[in-house]
Amino acid sequence: MRSPLQPLFELLNGDAYTPHLGDASLPLNRRFAGRSLVIAGGGGTSTAWTQRIIFDRQGKLTALEKRSELFRRGTAEWLDHLSKEAKETSGWLVLLVEQQWQATLSSSSSASLGPPGVERMLRVRDAVSLFGDERLSEDAVRVAIDHPTMEGAIVAGVRVGIVQQLEREARSQGFQIAAVRVPTVCLLEQHLARLADENASPSGALVAFDGQSALIVGVRDGAFDDTEGGISYVVNRAPAEVRLQILRRLQASRNARDVRGVALVIGENISSDPTQIPQDFDLQTEPKETLSAVIDERVRHDMRSELEEVRRALPTWSRSAVYGMIALSIACIGGAATHAADGWQIGERTKMQDALRVADESAIAIANQHIAAVKAEDLRAHQMADWIDRNYHAQALLNSFLQTLPTEVSVDAVSVQAAEGLPQAKLKFTLLGSESSQRQALRSIENSLYALGYEVGRRDDPVPSSARRGGVVYAWDLIMPSFGS
């Protein structure tokens, strides 16, 4: 089961920008650019061989190693050979089914099933009514080979049981299957694709022969000849008999004066006698070891039993976009972490500033409290200063008053009443004696008061005393001296 994080890993390690090795919609050379690949085929059910090929980074074939010796399929020697090949290469294998395949003609083109790709191949497999008949097994894995200007298609198939057996054998030794192909079908597909590229149509018969089996397709009037004998295939026979059958067919064509055609041959010639091949036949032969038709990028057919859509390679520009986005995300997160740490440090410094401010405000409160206390103290002190400043010395005043009186005058009573809040007092006294002596006494009293710093502000009119006969009551307003003056 695929991990949900697999796409992310592929985006990060770069695999997403290279084709998936199992993508049947891409040619082998693009899938395995810069990698090695193993081709495995067999001349029959009992023989098998392998051949390593290596593509460069541009998808060109750079090395084609020598084909291995024939093995007997299913033996321990063969399995060991497969295991060794899997370990020494990329571990991907192209299986060639050189025999045990079938073919027929379909009146329908696979182009009607959608654009080329895996989905079209899967639809061909499912569309039994269009691409199958009695010549193909019902459970065959079918492929359709088209030409864009021709109606109909060449349909080839291999029984799914055979494909699965071959796949199982390869997978058990560590291989993954890159493709399952039929060499003769590869020859036809390559030829038709080449003609399509040249805007040409096939004419005459098409003969494909890979040394093990042959496929003969009739073409008449620009269309596949679906009359009886329009297509035939020779498989599961000895190579000599296959050649004989091909020559018989060609001979039949010569008799029918339809002698034109193309013979597509891998490796050995159809016949050692060139005269047996009609002169109008275009004989196209390639060496057996080149495998050019099998790995040609125009050949796309794939008969893997579990063919499925796989991820497509992302365009090159997306790599920069993804890496840029990830780099920007990391930069943003790094920047955010830096800002957050900076903000946190600033917050701590703010707390220190707040603590300093609180300490200062506390000191200010204490200082203000102290100032208020000092102000109160200052006010109190000034109050007392004013209080004392307005005080007077009562003993000195009375003593001075009494001592300055002449002997002819006596005092009946004397009182001092200080005025509230003012440096002023009311002096009242009652004198006894003659009028002249009282005047003299008044001058003496006034002088003594002046000597003490007092001033007489106002003198009430003297009035007779009600308490003492002959007494006169005097009332003066005294202005007191200032404290310390």
Next chain:
Amino acid sequence: MSYYRNTFVALLLLFVAAIAVFLAASAFRTKKHEAFTQATQAALHASNCRHAAEAERESRERGIQAYREFTKAWRAYSDVAAPSDLGNTIRASLTSLATQAGLTSEGATVAGEPRTYAVAGRAIKVQQVSLNVIGESLPAVLAWLGAVEGRYAYARVESCALSAYASHSVQLSVTLLHPVESANARPALAAAESIVSRK
């Protein structure tokens, strides 16, 4: 491309989230920086105010020293628990001085509550004590008055009336006003003294 769609969406969300986190962190830092700037300015202002307040305190402290010595002097006479105690203390003292001088005292009264007295536009609480003393010698009576003024140097003789009392006797009626320490001033003074003592 659909194979990577969810991953692309996740990466895009991560990218957007990273940008959002970056912007949030930037806003967080900006906010913290603004708070730091304000805190720094407030701290600087508080520091300046503190220096100004401490300078004013020291200036006032220097200016109050002379008055403080004076205040301590008169508080020695009035530092009693309650104004009524002050009145009774003064009355007892006056009576004692009269007895010591061989005078007879009578009619001693102490006002129940201190009265508010206005001096130079400021109110001051004063305790009033009245007393009559009778003696046969005028100098003795005057000497008693001098002794009273000496004992209570900051008291104000609100009134004094000297008159003849029977034959060969003199009567002096005196009303004293003694300042009572303000109830409001006392805590302030105590606080000021505690602060000064801490310094």
